[in-house]
Amino acid sequence: MPNATLIALILLLPLAGFVLLGLFGRKYFRNSAGLIATLLLFAAAAIALYTAYEYFFVYGRTGGVYQKFYPLQFTWLEFSKGLSIDMGLLIDPISVMMLVIVTFVSLMVHIYSLGYMKGETRFSTYYAFLGLFTFSMLGLVVSSNIFQMYIFWELVGVSSFLLIGYYYDKPSAVAACKKAFIVTRFADLGFLIGILVLSYCSGSLDFATLTERLTSPGTMAYGNALSYSFLGVSAITWGTALVFIGGAGKSAMFPLHIWLPDAMEGPTPVSALIHAATMVVAGVYLVARLFPVFALTTPRVLELVVWVGVVSAVIAALIACTQTDIKRVLAYSTMSQIGFMMFALGNAGYGGAQGMGFTASLFHLTTHAMFKALLFLGAGTLIHFVHSNEIRDMGGLRKQLPITHLTFLVACLAIAGIPPFAGFFSKEEILFSLYSRNRLVYWIALFTSGLTAFYMFRLYFRIFWNKPPTRKDSHGHPEGGLAMTAPLILLALGSAGAGFIPFGSLVSTDGKAIESSISPLFSLAPVALGLTGIVLAGWLYRIQNDRPARLASSFKGFYRACYHKFYIDEVYLFITKKVIFNAIGRPAAWFDRNVADGLVNFTGSAALVISEKIKKIQSGRVQQYALYFLTGLLILAAFFIYVFVSQAGISDK
């Protein structure tokens, strides 16, 4: 059985780091903040690894099926009998897998930041935020309750906001963090409504109960969920679709992806942790967590998942080919790879070999976390070295940064799907699962993976080969010492070796092991396409020439559309500025200014005018007051005399 204390400790160690550094960091731990946070996270990562080992190889499996465990469960908020929000820990293959990924990547980023962020004035604040993020991401992963997950989901959003806006004196960073927060918040509205619909249908917020009630035909909840409908679509379909919108927002899926490229304004290690390896895959994790409901009850929503994933993967890959900011290329590449995970997930069915896509998707999530974190950290070293994000300012760096060069190459080979690196295995599994179930998506995925190889090696050749631009300053420590190279090497080992994890036997839809037998013949097409992409990129970018420019001009309009990210930002701006501001914002502002404020101002000014009018009564002359008093007295006297006399008159009659 899992040890509740140990698993809770994985969460609580980063939280302790956040509290300690957040409260006292600036005063007492100005210089030691990084070390403290790193040590705490090292402990957490060690425990996570131990837990994973215990779960997968010691107690997790009974009768060939991985069980779900709830080592900790308590009622947090009770609304009424039967309806309560619980908190708890859920241990199953995907949550354990995510625990390891999150703690490992976070540890790498912590170590890397020791070098990268050295000398920052808000060094301890940075580590406090990292701790907060790690805590909330881990909490999200082990949530046993959909509402608990939502809480951590928002916490993750907040810490992402804080870290993107870390350089808060830079206007572009401020704009980017607001954009990220608002766009994901907007998507989270969908998530919240989805939670309400699902929990209303099933009468529970608990993942286990909810999944069980909504997937077994014959129960009341199942019948209700299908019979309620809105706009001709059943309630449960709405529920899962809305939940997916929340996931799509966090995972930067089209059309809610616009925040991710801008989020690159944050420090580069943060991009590696949050915007490449962990937080952005939360959407994939969410769909995987509710996968039985998606697959068994609402297959139509899974189709939506597939097509959102496909569109995101393709447009992001196209845009990535044209961008010149290294971090933006990586951001679009992340979006594209998450698109891969999404459509693999959407294509899967429940149980047995049908669930191949599910396994492949989470496998890709794991390998992607390795090589994308590595790419970002490598980019961090490059930016550290040349003080610029533009790949135009880089070039010929393979001599100066040998470790970065090699590790970057490993990551590029991994993402391009060249055997035996990690990306090859996961991408192969994705393609294989698509081949038998959806041929159209298979071809698109094949094309996109070729494109992936091309744009990654465009980056690689442009940065490490090509002609170096004239640089004036030379660094003493080009690669930033051991703190910055060690994570690169460790992640490179991960990127090279993660593919050999027997993933099919560990993670699947129903907990049973599945055999993945991919013949080398099947791998021929994707690998050949990947190599073509690499060769093409080499031909274009290895040495300085005018081929890229000529190629760009031959695709004139299309190139410009890609370069401008298909004008999606402009469309959003048009909608918000022209439509929403004019049609809703301005009338609302008018109403507020004139009616709501007007009423308040009227009360104030009326009191002012009236008091101005009557203040002359208070003249200060005693005799005037006496006169008023006397007048009133006489009027009253006259009145009473009149009443008295008329009553006397009546009684006389």
Place this chain on the structure above:
Amino acid sequence: MTQPGLYHILLISAVLFFTGVYGFLTRRNLITMLMSIELILNSVNLNFIAFNKYLWPEAMDGLFFVLFIIAIAAAEAAVAIAIIINLYRSHHSIDVEQAEDLKY
């Protein structure tokens, strides 16, 4: 020679009362105004005595009321004169018009 009736006394009392009111409203000197107030009080006293004597000769309530009023009037005069003295000290005048600025 016949005794004066209730109406005669009430008439005197009314004249006294309105003389007091007139004096209170028209005089500017605070001492004179205080005297006017005394006139008003005494007209009330006169009413009490007259009603007591002519309507309920066997009772003594009116007389007692008058005694109380005289006592209170004495106290009130003491307070009023103290105020007037203070006013004189600060304004060097006992003209009521000069005391207008007390409203601030």
